């Protein structure tokens with residue numbers, strides 16, 4: 001486990017978190033708990049969108065668009081990219097479900113085709129090299145298959161330092177770029193990835209720009225608009 | 227706030243109507259109601275209840291749809307422009323307009339990104355909160371180099387109003403004692419990162435002409451009017467129920483409501499300002515009720531137009547009458563013209579090896595700032611451009627969002643991207659843009675948007691001065707990054723970009739002469755004395771600092787002037 005402090009391994013019950021949010025803000029009158037907390041408590045959001053804070057995790061919804069074989073393949077691929085090590089891996093963080101949801105709700109037809117072609121290619125390469133579908137290969141064999149695919153596809157600006165997002169730039173995106181980006185995002189944005197692999201603190205209360213960082217410490221889970 | 231307001235009345239004559247509830251409309255409403263005037267605020271966007279109704283506020287990462295990935299299919303259809311903003315995502319989306327409801331046209335070959343707010347509060351909900359005063363040189367620049375007409379006022383006229391507004395919006399910052407970069411009424415400054423302190427020390431030694439200061443930000447570090455200091459959650463544009471950053475919703479609207487003199491009417495799209503040629507004054511406004519579709523007329527003695535730079539010009543151009551065939555308050559013909567936006571086309575990055583073992587806790591919603599250092603007190607000998615720029619600086623510790631693009635599969639890759647990458651120092655310049663007559667908005671009468679307004683057509687392009695300035699930024703940034711200790715520098719690539727600083731201003735400019743300007747030194751129409759335009763439209767030149775504080779100071783000053791005339795019965 002490589003977590004520095006605080007939230008390591010702890011999961012956030014959403015209601016407790018609300019209370020925590022109301023008291024952590026430093027000083028002054030806290031108006032916070034009155035508005036949003038009251039709305040959540042009432043359970044009445046008529047005319048309003050349910051605040052995201054009161055919603056279940058994105059992956060906590062049913063989705064059934066992959067066949068059993070496809071699900072096994074996607075799971076094996078995600079886990080190969082981000083395996084369980086000392087910390088949870090892609091399957092622990094429900095990344096395969098995240099990918100199925102993206103396939104269902106987020107990808108346009110060309111990205112779906114790219115994704116499907118990539119999956120087929122993965123199995124084809126696994127068959128050629130190891131005589132089995134990807135999901136049935138050993139972990140070491142799986143790694144070699146994805147590494148080879150990445151080498152074959154790697155000449156694209158996505159792989160530049162700080163590269164672009166597949167969501168902004170869909171032209172000529174290689175499958176491995178799409179696959180890596182959505183797997184990494186699904187992993188680090190998940191409840192498990194954010195709290196048990198990265199560090200997560202939604203309500204820091206203050207700012208300290210000079211804390212120490214150990215060699216093995218993880219980043220904070222990201223929040224946009226710094 | 228909507229529950230406690232009185233119903234708007236079409237039979238009553240209000241003391242004032244404020245058009246728009248954004249940053250400047252909020253200030254106008256607060257100032258006028260606190261002076262005892264009965265005010266009707268009309269906002270075409272939908273109501274929003276503060277605190278509490280911020281859909282994305284404090285959303286845990288895992289509840290955000292699509293893991294926060296851009297929902298590109300939807301954005302292409304409904305938000306092709308708004309979605310390009312750094313502050314647009316699934317958690318802030320409710321604050322923005324839908325481009326598909328109100329598209330705009332552009333002159334062939336030009337590319338201006340028009341970002342807009344769709345709720346009560348306008349863009350004060352998702353603004354970047356950087357808050358700076360203009361310097362004295364900004365008000366004399368036009369007179370000195372002859373671009374644009376002379377400002378009808380000087381820094382000293384506005385200085386007390388800067389103080390007045392700063393005290394209630396709440397600005398944290400560090401005094402620097404520079405004449406060209408005036409200090410304000412500050413709450414205590416935010417802390418710097420270790421690397422920022424190091425950079426500051428190095429610049430003092432190796433580039434001593436450069437001032438490097440913590441960003442002056444409308445985010446509280448001390449309590450103010452029932453608002454709490456920042457809790458450093460880091461995602462301001464999602465909305466803030468503790469009111470820790472300034473917005474109409476956190477500050478000016480509650481204050482105006484408290485007087486009992488404000489009536490707020492959301493979903494009310496102003497179509498026209500009505501003019502009475504017998505009295506020579508505006509008598510009220512025509513509104514489309516977005517719920518019922520009904521056309522309504524509201525009356526008032528004074529009109530404050532605060533619909534934002536381009537929309538305010540749109541409303542005036544649409545308010546045609548026999549007396550004003552080219553649009554209200556437009557006998558000069560300048561309405562819609564001299565559109566400006568800041569030149570933010572040079573971003574330069576430096577990578578640092580320092581402070582690999584230093585980190586942070588809390589997400590500081592603010593950066594550092596390098597105030598203008600070019601062409602101060604006269605033209606620099608080596609500068610082949612007029613005026614200048616300031617630089618917004620951010621140190622960022624890279625994380626998996628930037629490092630995931632490396633090659634690799636498996637445990638080693640996972641471990642590499644889980645840990646912080648190097649520190650990066652990003653410098654984004656915001657430069658002055660000269661007022662050009664050709665940069666303008668016009669109306670296309672043949673097409674209407676969802677609010678029943680003729681579509682706006684925009685022509686906005688930078689000129690030679692802005693291009694030269696951009697080159698200078700890149701050269702100077704190189705010098706500054708070296709002095710700061712960067713080990714690698716990634717300079718601006720010089721590529722074509724859309725104009726998108728979200729600091730558009732200057733379509734209804736102030737001036738001394740009614741033939742070449744639309745407003746006098748009190749933001750009052752030369753043609754229609756009870757009409758005031760106090761948003762960015764009034765700007766005669768663009769300066770280089772983020773403009774909203776200046777719009778707000780002008781608004782407070784104009785409101786004070788209008789209220790005095792109202793008390794004397796002159797309006």
Ligand SMILES: Cc1cc2nc3c(=O)[nH]c(=O)nc-3n(C[C@H](O)[C@H](O)[C@H](O)COP(=O)(O)OP(=O)(O)OC[C@H]3O[C@@H](n4cnc5c(N)ncnc54)[C@H](O)[C@@H]3O)c2cc1C
Nearest residue numbers: 246248249250270348349354355356496533534761772774
């Ligand atoms: C992402 C982002 C970052 C920014 N960062 C900064 C910054 O750091 N510092 C800074 O100084 N500025 C910043 N700005 C710019 C700042 O938000 C604007 O300068 C400011 O909001 C302008 O105030 P305003 O009152 O003129 O317009 P707005 O705040 O846009 O409000 C105008 C209001 O008028 C309403 N309206 C328009 N037409 C009509 C009509 N016909 N009838 C009725 N109502 C109408 C609109 O719906 C809107 O609510 C930023 C903006 C954005 C979007």
